[in-house]
Amino acid sequence: MNTFFKTILVSVATAFCATSCIQDEALNTECDILSCSLPEGYLVAAPKVDNYTVTLQIQDNVDISKLAPEFEITPGATITPASGSVQDFLHAENNTINYTVTSQDGAWRKVYPVRVVQNMPPSEYFFNVPKLDPQRKYSIFDEVDTDGAFLMSWASGNPGYVLCGVADVEARKKYGDSYKDHVWEFFPTRAVFNGEVSLVDRGGTTFFMVGNEPAVPEYIHLETCSTGSFGTMVGMPIAAGNIFQGFFDISQAIANPRGATKFGEPYRYVPQTFKGRYRYKAGPTFTNEKGQVEAGRQDECSIYALFYETDDNVEYIDGSIHDADFKHPNLVAIAMVDTKGQHETNGWVEFDTPFEMTGRAVDYDKLAHGGYKIGIVISSSADGDYFRGAVGSTLDVADLKIINTNTETE
């Protein structure tokens, strides 16, 4: 019988060892473009690479009919067309070529539109190509010129709001099973349209359309929203509606939220005044970053524009400029719309705010080559970047425009 016992012990031990060992690593499932590069002197600004698209601001004198961008992708993944292959972006539709990245295990792929932009950055803003992200959840706004050529894409914190899952819940509450086309209505940053718009799928992207044309928003609607239990868990109980020129770097969204909002698009003018109109109403209950009510405090919005010089160390001024009381060594001028102490406007308010120069001199040659950036930044809670504000605060903005001093020289 001792043998019987030993047999059991040995077989159990063997089974345990055989089953509990670490298995071989599975093949990679990710298929990202991590970065993109071009020869020195080709780019106006560093390539914008997000999870779905690549945007390359190219100098005027570069021939984009023979461009060979090189991509760094997820280890083990493959890309077609090949990285470093010569492509004709000049004759491609919208100067855009689609690159497909396939994961190492072959099961996942992403199609990245790689867009080349050589157009002048705009000074007047219409948000005139509104669309949804590839997962059809939140709004994204592009600026195009009268010919429909792409100029820039607005950034917002909307991608971060996906992570708290609240918009889906709210949409389902209101729309039931057909909620999927309405999730965007419950994001902090969205547009309000005049009349009936429809969501139309064109080449894999969903656009807001009126008939055959992109629907031009009547105004942009920003609303401070609750982030539910997941937001509270990471110390971010609210999400202010925000829209800004630049780039929302979601890789920093959790650990360094103010560093995640990178302000600024290349700009070739010296701005003089920042114009537009807005309408504001603070939400009823002001809460701090822990979600606790701060009695007696009322929310206010913030609207400003930065103009700064880039250099080897400063590709962007980011949201941490708020920590520094809006001071930064690279800042050339700032236009801060006076919204302090204003908790509710009497309808729409027009503003025409001069840029205040910091005294930093402008290098006009560098300006002509895109060495400066403009960053309009708008938020429905002025301290929303610290997760302090009132759920339900709403800020509507429209007719945004920068008046420049040197427009005639361009």
Added chain:
Amino acid sequence: MKKYIIAFALCLAAIGASAQMNRTKQLIIAATKGWELELRLGYNLGGTSPLPLPAEIRSIDSYNPALGFSLDANVTKWLDVNKKWGIQIGAKLENKNMRTKATVKNYNMEIIGDGGELVKGRWTGGVQTKVDNSFLTFPILGTYKVHPRTTLKAGVFLSYLLHGDFSGYVYDGYLREGDPTGLKVPYTDGKTASYDFSSDLRRFQWGVQIGADWTAFKHLKVFGDLSWGLNSAFPKDFETITFSMYPIYVNMGVGYLF
């Protein structure tokens, strides 16, 4: 758990006291009919783990068995006059605990928030898990005395979860929102996201158990049992953890034989 243990101990004390009073008479009668009563105090060492470890788990970085005690009473009925073969049934209050830290890659997760918010995706990075489960367990075992002092046992156990805690947090890694193509969201610089699947734990669990004890003195035994859960700690329709988690614990301790 504490209150169960106390109540259980009081019951056993009462039984013990009444046994004490009529001890000689009752035990002699019982013994002649092949019955034995034993009280045991033990320590549970083990883990609740997927088997085999899925490829998503790249390393186990730390393991702490935590304090999991057991208290049980069992009776053995010897079936033959030589007291070689017998059947043992028992009732046991026990904690099956553990703390682990593991590094995972592309680990499927789906978490429901308080307001019904759903966050799902693939996690690559650290996962801390805490398991504190209290069970009322009924072992049903066959016993075989290989030696006058040594008994081997094997059989099944049935467990009812009295109180469950299966929770933890993720750290130092990143989430791909939705699927591997989704937004990549790093959690670094000490940022964590917690999870709690306690309310999803299965109430009834069962498995197999083998063990042995050794009579050190006339009334004192030392024992060791291995219990291996055969149904997952979570029900089949629980999709957050895509693999089955089995409780596998070694129970060691001392017993008092009346």
